[in-house]
Each structure stands twice: as structure tokens, then as C-alpha cells.
Amino acid sequence: MSELLRSPDTLTKATEELDRVIGRERLVTEGDIPNLPYMEAIVKETMRLHPVTPLLAPRMSREDASMGSYDIPTGTLVFVNVWAIGRDPAVWGHDADEFRPERFVGSSLDVKGQDFELLPFGSGRRMCPGIGLGLKMVQVVLANLVHGFAWRLPDGMAKEELSMEEKFGLSMPRMVPLEAVPEPRLPGHLYAGP
Numbered sequence: 001m002s003e004l005l006r007s008p009d010t011l012t013k014a015t016e017e018l019d020r021v022i023g024r025e026r027l028v029t030e031g032d033i034p035n036l037p038y039m040e041a042i043v044k045e046t047m048r049l050h051p052v053t054p055l056l057a058p059r060m061s062r063e064d065a066s067m068g069s070y071d072i073p074t075g076t077l078v079f080v081n082v083w084a085i086g087r088d089p090a091v092w093g094h095d096a097d098e099f100r101p102e103r104f105v106g107s108s109l110d111v112k113g114q115d116f117e118l119l120p121f122g123s124g125r126r127m128c129p130g131i132g133l134g135l136k137m138v139q140v141v142l143a144n145l146v147h148g149f150a151w152r153l154p155d156g157m158a159k160e161e162l163s164m165e166e167k168f169g170l171s172m173p174r175m176v177p178l179e180a181v182p183e184p185r186l187p188g189h190l191y192a193g194p
């Protein structure tokens with residue numbers, strides 16, 4: 001949501017895709033996700049720049065190994081810095097630091113642990129076993145937030161003023177909680193509880 005509020009063109013494009021595919025008479029459901037490629041690209045781009053677990057889970061090398069110009073002896077504690085990999089210009093180009101979901105449109109790059117340049121759920125036998133649930137939840141919740149509401153920053157706040165500082169730890173949340181103003185954009189009965 002923070003990246004979308006800083007990038008109104010992306011937010012408009014995402015809203016247009018949702019209106020085109022879903023219409024305005026119902027909410028987004030899990031089955032809609034394969035028909036929302038731009039929304040999928042937004043989630044991938046967010047996970048590239050803001051991986052939930054920036055250093056994955058620590059590993060211990062079980063045998064001597066060499067990687068690039070490094071020798072890694074048995075018993076070394078190894079951290080995989082997916083935050084840095086996700087922002088490496090050698091991999092992502094000169095605009096590596098920019099939020100640009102278009103880079104994933106029509107690309108086969110995925111977050112499922114096979115493409116080592118994009119590992120928000122890790123990889124290998126210790127990769128996240130909750131990927132199916134986690135990914136779908138993020139996609140469906142974000143799609144409904146964007147589809148169900150017109151979002152803006154609080155009065156008087158320019159998009160350049162929105163802090164994007166992150167708090168480093170095992171996971172990496174925003175340093176300052178996001179404040180944003182939602183305005184319903186669908187028929188009233190869709191907001192009623194069950």
C-alpha cells in the first residue's frame with residue numbers, strides 16, 4: 001500500500017485492471033487471481049523490494065564449499081541477503097531501487113524458490129511451507145483493498161513525504177505505521193458484514 005500511494009499511476013492501472021476483470025458489483029475472490037496479472041506483478045515487485053524476512057533463516061554449511069571467490073568451511077553460519085539480491089543493479093538494472101511492477105509483466109520470474117534472484121519465501125528444503133497460504137492472502141487482501149476503496153494520503157501530505165524507512169530484524173516492518181485515507185468505491189451492500 002505504501003508503494004502504491006507513492007506511485008499513483010500504478011494504483012490507477014491496478015484499479016483499472018480490477019474494474020475490467022471483476023466489475024463493481026462483487027468483491028475479489030481467490031479464483032480471480034490468475035486473471036489479475038498486473039496485481040500479481042505488484043505483489044512480486046513489493047516482495048522484491050521489501051522481503052518480509054530480509055536474511056531468510058540462518059543456515060549452517062555441512063561441508064566445505066566455495067561460492068564465487070569465497071571459501072565456506074564446514075560449520076559456517078550463512079545468511080542469504082535476499083534484500084540486497086532484490087536491489088542488485090547487476091540483476092535488476094539501473095532502476096533496481098524503483099518500484100516498477102511492469103518488470104514482471106510477461107516475465108516467467110516467480111517467487112516459488114526456483115529463481116534465485118527473487119526469494120521472498122526462501123528456497124530449498126527449508127523454504128517457507130506457508131507459501132501457498134501466504135501468497136494468496138497477500139494477493140486477495142491487497143486486491144480487495146485496492147478494488148474496494150479509493151486511497152489517498154492524509155490531507156497536506158505529499159507522496160514524497162511518506163517515510164519508507166524499515167525496521168531491521170528477523171522480519172522487516174515499516175518504521176512508522178502507514179496512515180492513509182480510504183473512501184468506499186463499490187455499492188454499499190458489499191461492505192456489510194456476513
Ligand code: HEM
Nearest residue numbers: 052053056057120121122123126127128129130133134135
Ligand atoms: C507472505 C507471507 C509469508 C512470507 C513472505 C514468508 C516467508 C518466509 C521465509 C523467507 C522463510 C525462511 C525460508 C528460508 O530460509 O529458506 C519462512 C519460513 C517459514 N514459514 Fe513463512 N512466510 C509467509 C507466510 C507463512 C505462513 C502463512 C506460514 C504458516 C501457515 C508460514 C510458515 C513458515 C514456517 C513454519 C517456516 C520455517 C520453515 C523451516 O525452517 O523449515 N509462513 N517463511
